[in-house]
Amino acid sequence: GQNIDQPTEMTATEGAIVQINCTYQTSGFNGLFWYQQHAGEAPTFLSYNVLDGLEEKGRFSSFLSRSKGYSYLLLKELQMKDSASYLCAVFSNYQLIWGAGTKLIIKP
């Protein structure tokens, strides 16, 4: 089967750093996406990893290890507007397999 696991919910403090993990078991792999989704809104693209390593984009970074079936999204200098769900999705055999998302709560 195809499976993506992420923590259901995480809490962090404004200004801090948080790491959201994602593990996957899929029959194929053509890349891993991270999306941000605010409550009641559509997902918006954050990052795409297809090779092992770290991709940095401003306050957000995403890491991939294909051998371990593992990725993380690192958010630095957290702001209140970062309160959202973060969805990990793997492209496998022409299909995007989605995780259920991690709800990130930012406290002042």
Place this chain on the structure above:
Amino acid sequence: DAMVIQNPRYQVTQFGKPVTLSCSQTLNHNVMYWYQQKSSQAPKLLFHYYDKDFNNEADTPDNFQSRRPNTSFCFLDIRSPGLGDAAMYLCATSREARNNEQFFGPGTRLTVL
């Protein structure tokens, strides 16, 4: 600005009364997708079109149909909505089918009374 547009943003229908949701895109992307997303769950792919080629997911109920009359527009028809069909319906597009970023519309929140 190039974008994905969904209408309406909020739709209320009655149990069993057919409803149509619409999506349009100005990105000129080849692929269009319809997802169903319920609260705190992953988006669930219902179908996608690669150009005019229709691809139905195996577990998409027959109650759901789709039409893509041209590149820009795609419709989701729910023939007899049940209470379990209340959800957010997301339309997305991508340039190609292979590992391409998907661009989402704002979604239509469907309420079934």
